[in-house]
Amino acid sequence: MKFIHCPYCGEKLDKKSIGDEGVVPYCNNCEMPIFDLMYTCILTLVINEFNEIALIRQEYISKTNYVCVAGHIKPGEDAENTVIREVKEELGLDVVNARYIKSYYYEKKDMLMLGFVSKVKKDSFNISSEVDEAQWFSIDEALVNLKDASIAIKLLKDYLKEYNKE
Ligand SMILES: [Zn+2]
CATH class of the missing domain: 3.90.79.10 (Nucleoside Triphosphate Pyrophosphohydrolase)
Structure with a gap:
């Protein structure tokens, strides 16, 4: 499951480069990456x-x-x-x-x-x-x-x- 909006606050996700993970979906409001789920x-x-x-x-x-x-x-x-x-x-x-x-x-x-x-x-x-x-x-x-x-x-x-x- 790929998130478009943050599942916690509803904000549209941005993308951010994080260490070894590379570019991941990121919520600027919660200041955390939101990984895809399965x-x-x-x-x-x-x-x-x-x-x-x-x-x-x-x-x-x-x-x-x-x-x-x-x-x-x-x-x-x-x-x-x-x-x-x-x-x-x-x-x-x-x-x-x-x-x-x-x-x-x-x-x-x-x-x-x-x-x-x-x-x-x-x-x-x-x-x-x-x-x-x-x-x-x-x-x-x-x-x-x-x-x-x-x-x-x-x-x-x-x-x-x-x-x-x-
Ligand atoms: Zn959020």
Whole structure:
């Protein structure tokens, strides 16, 4: 997100050269630089003890493609807590262990997505109203059901690369 006006006082931003940062948007009224912002989100593979992956379908995103659990990090929350909260909200499952894998920049929405793997115990889902369907898939099925070139499939492939090394 690029600011045109200062988010604190509303003044139109100027440009100013500041040390190593180079030329940055600057509010002359607040006397401070106003850096561009991006959103920070998590996405997580949810994997049970049988190595099955929980994927969800949200009709406002797609009627056919599955996605993995994802959500915005709220101010004051660390990324691990966001993972635990989103898995509980969207699937009704308790995360036993959440491990960071890799980050992905989603340019279309100016989002930095932090990719995790969440271990859970296999159970029936208690899905949120935002979710239309959740299902357990084998890893091979998950690779077929995730959209090509999506961040979710990149995360799954990066996880498998790491997992196969272990
Ligand atoms: Zn200002």
